[in-house]
Amino acid sequence: MWTFIKKIIQTGIKTEPMAKPVDAHIEKLGKSLEKNIAKHFKRALAIRLVDAGSCNACELEINASCNPFYNLERYGVHFVASPRHADLLLVTGPVTKNMREPLIKTYAAIPEPKRVLAIGDCAQCGGIFKGSYAVENGVSNIIPVDVIVPGCPPTPIQIIQGVLAAIQN
Numbered sequence: 001m002w003t004f005i006k007k008i009i010q011t012g013i014k015t016e017p018m019a020k021p022v023d024a025h026i027e028k029l030g031k032s033l034e035k036n037i038a039k040h041f042k043r044a045l046a047i048r049l050v051d052a053g054s055c056n057a058c059e060l061e062i063n064a065s066c067n068p069f070y071n072l073e074r075y076g077v078h079f080v081a082s083p084r085h086a087d088l089l090l091v092t093g094p095v096t097k098n099m100r101e102p103l104i105k106t107y108a109a110i111p112e113p114k115r116v117l118a119i120g121d122c123a124q125c126g127g128i129f130k131g132s133y134a135v136e137n138g139v140s141n142i143i144p145v146d147v148i149v150p151g152c153p154p155t156p157i158q159i160i161q162g163v164l165a166a167i168q169n
Helices: 002-011 020-041 056-062 100-109 121-125 156-167
Strands: 047-052 076-080 088-092 115-119 146-147
Touching: 002 156, 020 047, 020 156, 047 156, 056 088, 056 115, 056 156, 088 100, 088 121, 088 156, 100 146, 115 156, 146 156
Parallel strands: 047 076, 047 088, 088 115, 115 146
Antiparallel strands: none
16 A cells, blocks of 8 residues: 555646636636626525436536536526526426426416526437427427537537526526
């Protein structure tokens, strides 16, 4: 074991430093988000996420936006389990026939003013699933959408910019 510890000490840290321009951009975007959240929602923005039938690539990027690098939580963004507590509905994937009714009920349960953010190409128009017998295509065919973030999947920065655009409307 001591030889292993000695090897660690001799090797030192070999990771690359974080890229400053990206980090500065995220920080600037986050501060703008924090300021808009304080203006419109006082303390925090509660988001209800609905997967309407996606391949989960968009969910992975949404999870990445909450990791320690992007850390949406520090700017006052929280994901909630109940639509009754939500300020923003975030929808991913094409709306499948089975998810049509739950999506409508979730939208109805969100208190006014309702804001809807569609994430990804599938939520926009159906993406690669467009025209399938099992999907209703884009989210805007089912409920009104305020902001669409295109991409397959969009990056965490694009998602954060989409959240900011949705709360500024």
